[in-house]
Amino acid sequence: MMAPPTSPVLDALIARAAMADAPRIEAVDLEGQRYWIKRPEVLSLRWRLQKGNPARLFARERRIHRALMARGAPVPPILAEGEGYLVLPDSGPSLEATLTDAAPDERLRACRAAGAALAGLHALGLAHGRPHPRDLCWDGARIVFLDFERGSSANASERRQIWDLVLLIHGTYGLSPRETPEVAALCDGYRQGDQRGLWKAAQAWAKRWRWIDPLTRPLQRYEARHKPHRRYKELLAIPLTFKRLGA
Ligand SMILES: Nc1ncnc2c1ncn2[C@@H]1O[C@H](COP(=O)(O)OP(=O)(O)O)[C@@H](O)[C@H]1O
Ligand SMILES: [Mg+2]
Structure with missing residues (x-):
C-alpha cells in the first residue's frame, strides 16, 4: 500500500479533477505516484436512453464504492470525491x-x-x-x-x-x-x-x-x-x- 498523498498533492488532484472537458478516466502522476481520476461518462442521447443519466449512474457508482469499502471489500480507498469526480490511488496493472x-x-x-x-x-x-x-x-x-x-x-x-x-x-x-x-x-x-x-x-x-x-x-x-x-x-x-x- 502506498503512502497517503500529502495535502499539496491532494489539492493538485482535486483541481485537476474539476477540469472541464477531461476524459472519463485519467491517470495522473505526481511526486512519483500514480493516481486515477474518474468522472461521469459523457453520453450521446442514444446511449443516455439505453444506459440512463450519467450523473445518476456516477452517484450510484460512488455510493456502491463507499458501501463496499465500508464492508471491508478489496477496493481502492477513495482519496477524494465530489459530485463529478473520484480520486483513487493506482492499484497496479489490470x-x-x-x-x-x-x-x-x-x-x-x-x-x-x-x-x-x-x-x-x-x-x-x-x-x-x-x-x-x-x-x-x-x-x-x-x-x-x-x-x-x-x-x-x-x-x-x-x-x-x-x-x-x-x-x-x-x-x-x-x-x-x-x-x-x-x-x-x-x-x-x-x-x-x-x-x-x-x-x-x-x-x-x-x-x-x-x-x-x-x-x-x-x-x-x-x-x-x-x-x-x-x-x-x-x-x-x-x-x-x-x-x-x-x-
Ligand atoms: N485505481 C486504479 N488503479 C489501476 N488502474 C485503474 C484504476 N482505476 C482505473 N484504472 C484503469 O482504468 C480502466 C478503466 O477504469 P474503470 O473504473 O473500469 O472505468 P470504466 O467504467 O470506464 O470502465 C480500468 O480497466 C483500469 O485499467
Ligand atoms: Mg471498466
Missing part, C-alpha cells in the same frame, strides 16, 4: 494486462488471487456485478476490484454472485479462448475460498443454461473465422465456460 504481460508464474499467482478475492467478496455477501479481467487490478500482492455499476450490490443474491463467477471465467477465456492453467488457477482460488457452495450452484446454473452453447455455435464459428482480431472472443469463450463448470 488482471488483463497481467495475463498478457507477466511471466507464467506471476499470471498463475494473479489468477489464483483473483479467484480467492471474488470468493472473499461473495463471503461478505457482496457482488461485483460484471467482473472482467480489465476491472481487477493486481499489484503483485493483492487483487482490487474496480468499476461498480449495474449489478454491484452490498446485499447480493446468490444469483448475482453466481453471475459474477460465470462472467469472470467467461471474461478470462475471452482473452485467449482455449484451456489455460490460468483459468484453472482462477477456479481453484475461488473454490478454496468458497464458503457458500457457490461453485456447486454455478455448476447447476451451467447445466440449466448449457443449450446456449449449441444455440450460439454458428456465431462462434463466425467469430473464429471472421473476427480473429477481436480483442475479446466472447463467443468462443462460451463453450469453454460451460465445460469448465462441468456442463
Whole structure:
C-alpha cells in the first residue's frame, strides 16, 4: 500500500479533477505516484436512453464504492470525491494486462488471487456485478476490484454472485479462448475460498443454461473465422465456460 498523498498533492488532484472537458478516466502522476481520476461518462442521447443519466449512474457508482469499502471489500480507498469526480490511488496493472504481460508464474499467482478475492467478496455477501479481467487490478500482492455499476450490490443474491463467477471465467477465456492453467488457477482460488457452495450452484446454473452453447455455435464459428482480431472472443469463450463448470 502506498503512502497517503500529502495535502499539496491532494489539492493538485482535486483541481485537476474539476477540469472541464477531461476524459472519463485519467491517470495522473505526481511526486512519483500514480493516481486515477474518474468522472461521469459523457453520453450521446442514444446511449443516455439505453444506459440512463450519467450523473445518476456516477452517484450510484460512488455510493456502491463507499458501501463496499465500508464492508471491508478489496477496493481502492477513495482519496477524494465530489459530485463529478473520484480520486483513487493506482492499484497496479489490470488482471488483463497481467495475463498478457507477466511471466507464467506471476499470471498463475494473479489468477489464483483473483479467484480467492471474488470468493472473499461473495463471503461478505457482496457482488461485483460484471467482473472482467480489465476491472481487477493486481499489484503483485493483492487483487482490487474496480468499476461498480449495474449489478454491484452490498446485499447480493446468490444469483448475482453466481453471475459474477460465470462472467469472470467467461471474461478470462475471452482473452485467449482455449484451456489455460490460468483459468484453472482462477477456479481453484475461488473454490478454496468458497464458503457458500457457490461453485456447486454455478455448476447447476451451467447445466440449466448449457443449450446456449449449441444455440450460439454458428456465431462462434463466425467469430473464429471472421473476427480473429477481436480483442475479446466472447463467443468462443462460451463453450469453454460451460465445460469448465462441468456442463
Ligand atoms: N485505481 C486504479 N488503479 C489501476 N488502474 C485503474 C484504476 N482505476 C482505473 N484504472 C484503469 O482504468 C480502466 C478503466 O477504469 P474503470 O473504473 O473500469 O472505468 P470504466 O467504467 O470506464 O470502465 C480500468 O480497466 C483500469 O485499467
Ligand atoms: Mg471498466
